[in-house]
Amino acid sequence: MKRLLPFILAALMLAALPSASHASSTQESMFQDDPLLVYGTNEQQDSTLDQLRAFGVDRIRVSVFWAIIAPANDQLQKPNFDATDPAAYPAKLWERYDRLIRQAQSRGILVNLNITSPIPRWAAQEAPEARLQETWGPTVEEFGKFVQAVSKRYDGTYMGLPRVDYWSIWNEPNQAGWLTPQWAPDPRDAKQQVESSPHVYRRLVASAWQALAATGHGSDTILVGETAPQGTGNRRGITGSIDALRFLRQMYCLDDNLNLIKGTSAEARGCPVANPAQFVAENPALFTATGYAHHPYDMLSPPARKAKPRDWATLANLGDLSKELRRIYARYGQKTQTSRGVPLYLTEYGYQTKPDPFSVSFARQASWLNEAEYITARNPNVRALSQFLLVDDAPDPAYSVKKNPQLAWRTFQSGLTLLSGRRKPAYKAYITPLHVKTPRVRRGRAVSLFGMLRSAGPSVRPAAAIQFRRKGSKRWTTRRTIRVGGPRHYFNTRLSVPASGAIRLRWKDAARTRFSRIVTVTVTR
Numbered sequence: 001m002k003r004l005l006p007f008i009l010a011a012l013m014l015a016a017l018p019s020a021s022h023a024s025s026t027q028e029s030m031f032q033d034d035p036l037l038v039y040g041t042n043e044q045q046d047s048t049l050d051q052l053r054a055f056g057v058d059r060i061r062v063s064v065f066w067a068i069i070a071p072a073n074d075q076l077q078k079p080n081f082d083a084t085d086p087a088a089y090p091a092k093l094w095e096r097y098d099r100l101i102r103q104a105q106s107r108g109i110l111v112n113l114n115i116t117s118p119i120p121r122w123a124a125q126e127a128p129e130a131r132l133q134e135t136w137g138p139t140v141e142e143f144g145k146f147v148q149a150v151s152k153r154y155d156g157t158y159m160g161l162p163r164v165d166y167w168s169i170w171n172e173p174n175q176a177g178w179l180t181p182q183w184a185p186d187p188r189d190a191k192q193q194v195e196s197s198p199h200v201y202r203r204l205v206a207s208a209w210q211a212l213a214a215t216g217h218g219s220d221t222i223l224v225g226e227t228a229p230q231g232t233g234n235r236r237g238i239t240g241s242i243d244a245l246r247f248l249r250q251m252y253c254l255d256d257n258l259n260l261i262k263g264t265s266a267e268a269r270g271c272p273v274a275n276p277a278q279f280v281a282e283n284p285a286l287f288t289a290t291g292y293a294h295h296p297y298d299m300l301s302p303p304a305r306k307a308k309p310r311d312w313a314t315l316a317n318l319g320d321l322s323k324e325l326r327r328i329y330a331r332y333g334q335k336t337q338t339s340r341g342v343p344l345y346l347t348e349y350g351y352q353t354k355p356d357p358f359s360v361s362f363a364r365q366a367s368w369l370n371e372a373e374y375i376t377a378r379n380p381n382v383r384a385l386s387q388f389l390l391v392d393d394a395p396d397p398a399y400s401v402k403k404n405p406q407l408a409w410r411t412f413q414s415g416l417t418l419l420s421g422r423r424k425p426a427y428k429a430y431i432t433p434l435h436v437k438t439p440r441v442r443r444g445r446a447v448s449l450f451g452m453l454r455s456a457g458p459s460v461r462p463a464a465a466i467q468f469r470r471k472g473s474k475r476w477t478t479r480r481t482i483r484v485g486g487p488r489h490y491f492n493t494r495l496s497v498p499a500s501g502a503i504r505l506r507w508k509d510a511a512r513t514r515f516s517r518i519v520t521v522t523v524t525r
Contacts, residue, residue, distance in 0.1 A: 026383055026488075027376060027377055027382055027383060027384060027385060027488060028058040028059050028383065028384040028385075029055070029056060029057050029058045029059075029384075029385070029387075029454060029488075030057070030058065030059045030060070030061055030112065030347060030384045030385065030386035030387070031052050031055070031057045031059075031060050031061070031386060031387050031390070032060065032061040032062070032063075032347075032348065032386055032387070032388050032389070033048060033388075033389050033390045033391065033415075034062070034063050035389075035391070035393065035394075036048040036390060036391060037049070037060060037062060037100055038062060038063065038065075038096055038097075038100065039096075042099070045099070045100060045103060046103060048390060049103055049104055049107055049109060050107070051390065052107075052109060052390070053107045053108065053109060054455060054511060055430065055431055055454060055455055056431070056454035056455035056456065056509075057109060057454075058109070058110060059109065059110040059111065059112055059166070059384070060104055060109055060110075060111055060112065061112045061114055061168075061347050061348075061386055062097070062100060062101075062111060062112065062113055062114065063114050063116055063171060064097065064113050064114065064115045064116065064150055065116065065117070065118060066115065066116065066117060066118065066119055066120060066123070066143070066146055067117070067118040067119060067120045067134060068093060068118075069089050069090075069093045069094065069097075069146075069150075070089070070120035070122075070123070070146070071088075071089060071090055072120070072122065073120035073121060073122075074120075074121050075121055075122055076121055076122060077122060078122035078123070078142075079122070083142060083145035083146060083148075083149060084145045084148040084149055084152070084211075085149060085152075086149045086150070086152055086153035086158065088149075089149065094153065098161055101154065101161070101162055101164060102161070102162060105162050110166065111164050111166065112166045112167070112168060112221075112223075112347070113150065113154070113164050113166070113167055113168070114167075114168040114169075114170075114171055114226065114347070115146070115147055115150055115167070115168075115169060115170070115208065116170045116171040116178065116226075117134060117135050117138065117170070117171070117178050117179065118134035118135065119134055119135065119136070119138045121133065122142075123138060123139045123142040123143070123146075124136050124137055124138055124139070125137030125139075127180070128238070132176075132180045132181075132238070132239070135176070135177070135178055135179050135180045136180045136181070137180075137181070137200075138179075138200070138204065140200075140203045140204055140206075140207045141207065143204055143207055143208065144207030144208060144210060144211045145211070147169075147207070147208045147211035147212065148211035148214060148215055151164075151167070151211060151212050151215040151216075151217050152215045155215055155216050155217065164220075165217065165220040165221060166220060166221040167208075167212060167217065167220060167221065167222050167223065168222075168223040168224075168226050168293050168345075168347060169204065169205050169208045169209075169222070169223070169224055169226065169285075170201060170204055170205075170226055171226050172226060172227060172228040172295065173197055173198075173200075173201040173204075173226065173227065173247070174197060174198070174201075174227050174228055174231060174241055174242045174243070174244060174247035175228045175231075175241045176238070176239035176240070176241050179197050179200065179201065180197070180238055180239060181196045181197070181238035181239075182195075182196060182197045182237070182238060182239060182240050182241055182242055183195060183196055183197075183236045183237055183238060183240055183242075184196035184238070186268055187267075187268050188264055188268060193236040193237065193240075194265075194268050194269060195242060195246075195247075195250045195269065197242060197247070198242065198247050198248075198250035198251040198269075199250065199251070199269050199270045199271070201251060202251050202270075202283060202286070203270070205224050205283070205285045205286065206282065206283055206284075206285060208285075209222065209284065209285035209289075220290075221290045221291075222285065222289050222290050223289060223290060223291055223292065223293040223345050223347070224285055224286065224289045224292060224293065225248075225292040225293045225294055226293045226294070226295070226347060227244045227247060227248070227293075227294050227295065227313070228241070228244065228295050228297070229244050229294070229295060229296050229297050229298065229307070229312055229313050229314045229317075230243060230244065230297075230307070230309070230312050230314075231243035231244070231246070231247070231311070231312075233309060243309065243310075243311035243312055244294070244311060244312060244313040244321070245310070245311035245312070245313055245320065245321065245324050246311045248321075248324060248325070248328070249324070249328070250269070251286070252279075252286060252328050252331075252332075253266065253269065253271035253272070253279055254328060254331060258327055258328065258331055260274055260276060260331075262274045276331075276332050276333070279332065280332055280333075280334065287329065287332070287334045290337070290343065290345075291337065291342060291343030291344060291345050291383060292321075292325060292342050292343070292344055292345070293344075293345040293346075293347045294313060294321060294344060294345070294346060294347070295346070295347065295348035295349065296313060296314050296315040296317070296318060296346055296349060297314065297348070297349060297350070298314035298315065298316070299350075299351060299352040299358075299359075299360075299414075300352070300358065300359070300360060301314070302364075302368055302371065303315040303316060303368055303371050303372040303375055304316050304371065304375065315346075315349070315372055315375060315376070316375075318344065318375075318376075318379060318381075318382070321344070322341045322342065322344065322381055325341060325342040326341050326342070329342070338381075340380050340381055341381050342381070343381055343382075343383045344379070344381045344382050344383065345382075345383050345384045346376060346382060346384060346385045346386060347384065347386045348386055348388045349372060349385060349386055349387065349388060350369070350387060350388040350389060350412070350414030350415075351364070351365040351368055351369065351414055351426075352412070352413050352414055353365050353392075353413050353414070353424065354413070355395075355401075355405070355409050355413065356405075356409040356410070356413045357405050357406055357409065358406065359413060362424045362425050362426065363425055365414075365424065365425070365426045366424070366425040366426040366428070366429035366517050367429075367435075367517070367519075369387070369426055369429055369430060369433070370429050370433040370434055370435045370517070371435050372385070373385065373433045373435070373450075373452060374433070374435040374437070374450040377450070377452075377488075377490050387416070387430060388412065388414050389412055389414050389415035389416075390415055390416055390417065391415045391416075391417050391418075391419060391421075392411075392412070392413045392414070392415040392417070392418055392419045393411035393412045393413065393415075393419075394411065394419060395408040395409055395411060396408050396409075396410060396411055416430055425517055428514075428515060428516065428517055429516065429517040430454070431454055431455050431514060432451070432452065432453060432454065432455075432505055432507070432514050432515065432516040432517075433450075433451060433452040433454065433516070434449065434450075434451045434503070434504070434505050434516035434517060434519055435449070435450045435451070435519075436448070436449055436450075436503060436519045436521060437449065437450060439519065439520065439521050439522065440521070440522045440524065441497075441521070441522075441523060441524070442523070442524055442525070443523050443524065443525055444496075445496075446494040446495055446496045446497075447494065447495055447496075447497060447503070447521050448492070448493075448494050449466070449491075449492070449493050449494065449495055449503070450490070450491070450492050451464070451484075451490070451491050451493075451505055451516065452488070452489055452490050452491070453484050453489040453505075453507055453509070453514075454489065455509045455510075455511075455514065456484070456486065456489045456507075456509050457486070457509075457510060458486040458487035459486055459487075460486065461483045461484065461485045461486070462483070462484060462489075462507050462508065462509065463481050463482070463483055463484075463507060463508075464481065464482055464483075464484055464491075464505050464506070464507040465478040465480075465481050465505070465506045465507065466478070466479050466480045466481070466482065466493075466495055466503065466504075466505060467479065467503065467504050467505070467506055468495075468497055468498075468501055468502070468503055469501050469502045469504075469518075470498070470499055470500075470501040471499065471500045471501045471502075473501070476504070476506075478506075479495055479496070479497070480493075480495060497521055497523060498523075499523050500520075500521065500522045500523045501520075501521060502518045502519065502520050502521065503518070503519050503521055504516050504517070504518045504519070
């Protein structure tokens with residue numbers, strides 16, 4: 001036994017080290033807050049970027065709103081200008097984006113440009129209702145010209161502006177708030193409805209893909225999809241949003257059984273009539289894009305709880321999304337981008353809190369964001385997870401906060417701080433995620449921990465103290481200290497706790513001492 005003791009001790013020491021074997025080394029920390037970064041003042045923009053840099057954010061997602069930059073965007077007649085030339089657009093309308101991209105990159109923050117609606121009036125069909133006009137029937141060719149103008153402006157050679165090499169096409173095309181009509185009358189029977197938005201979106205993608213290639217961005221990161229997780233199920237109509245997986249199948253001209261849509265059904269949707277080779281040739285972006293972007297929200301449910309509707313794709317259902325993508329590629333005889341499947345970019349995520357009456361508690365928001373980080377870091381297909389909003393949205397001015405709070409607060413309250421500036425628990429939890437995988441253990445057993453030191457520099461190996469406080473006590477003691485390497489600074493480890501109590505992380509980045517949220521653990525006999 002004495003001869004074996006050194007080997008046993010060595011094995012125990014190795015077991016105690018933090019493990020990165022199940023943590024992603026490629027998952028980016030992405031962030032989006034258009035109200036502050038696109039619409040905010042210069043001071044708000046700078047302050048927000050400074051905070052995101054301090055958080056350790058890798059990239060911001062920025063909406064490039066077509067109608068904001070387009071000239072005469074409220075006119076029925078298109079003005080006489082070359083829509084592919086960035087110089088033909090009013091120079092002042094580019095300024096907010098020029099400045100944002102410069103300021104972000106000067107801080108080491110990369111940029112994802114998501115080119116999307118609202119649509120200038122002259123590039124849209126006539127909507128049946130005024131409220132739908134900004135999303136109704138975009139002219140595919142005009143969208144391609146706009147993408148060409150944006151990508152030409154940010155090719156790294158234009159007027160001294162920096163290059164952008166990361167693009168995504170449209171936002172939530174399966175939601176009526178961004179693209180309409182979602183359904184259209186069936187040309188074979190006007191009383192019936194067929195899916196419209198997946199097929200319009202497919203053409204928008206093809207046009208954008210050609211525009212990016214024409215301006216030297218063909219080898220950039222280009223994402224398709226940008227889908228919302230849920231729709232309205234079987235409720236059809238021009239504003240009947242389409243469930244994520246149904247939208248995905250239709251975009252690839254496949255029915256619910258992943259068979260090619262054929263005959264008049266194909267014609268009604270603008271699909272090739274039973275010609276898979278033609279479909280692949282006409283839609284290279286659908287098979288050679290860098291990855292698939294998706295927004296796996298489930299605003300009121302924990303991230304590990306699967307959504308019941310078959311075609312919803314929330315965070316817990318990412319396996320279903322990946323499986324569907326693999327089967328679609330196989331149906332067309334195409335290889336996925338990696339041996340594991342199609343890379344997933346989760347470009348929006350968050351949880352709704354008060355003052356929205358339909359929301360989760362501040363504590364749950366913090367806890368579930370950390371659990372989501374754990375789930376996605378373990379998924380080898382996930383390349384990015386994006387927090388949606390730093391600061392909560394203002395209420396909808398069309399409704400009284402007192403008389404109709406449900407509608408007034410239907411804006412996003414998923415920020416890390418309240419509109420008043422008060423920080424939610426999620427603020428601290430975002431910087432230093434901590435998730436206890438086994439919060440209830442028997443005496444003598446260790447709890448399993450997942451954590452991240454997001455604000456650590458990519459090349460440093462900071463020390464993190466795992467601290468414990470007994471139930472009923474106010475005193476924290478350090479049970480273990482671990483070193484966590486980059487570039488993402490994830491870790492998985494185990495910790496023995498003597499009794500029920502609480503756990504937290506304490507560590508220092510370049511600016512200050514950081515603490516995680518406090519997580520309760522229970523020890524049973």
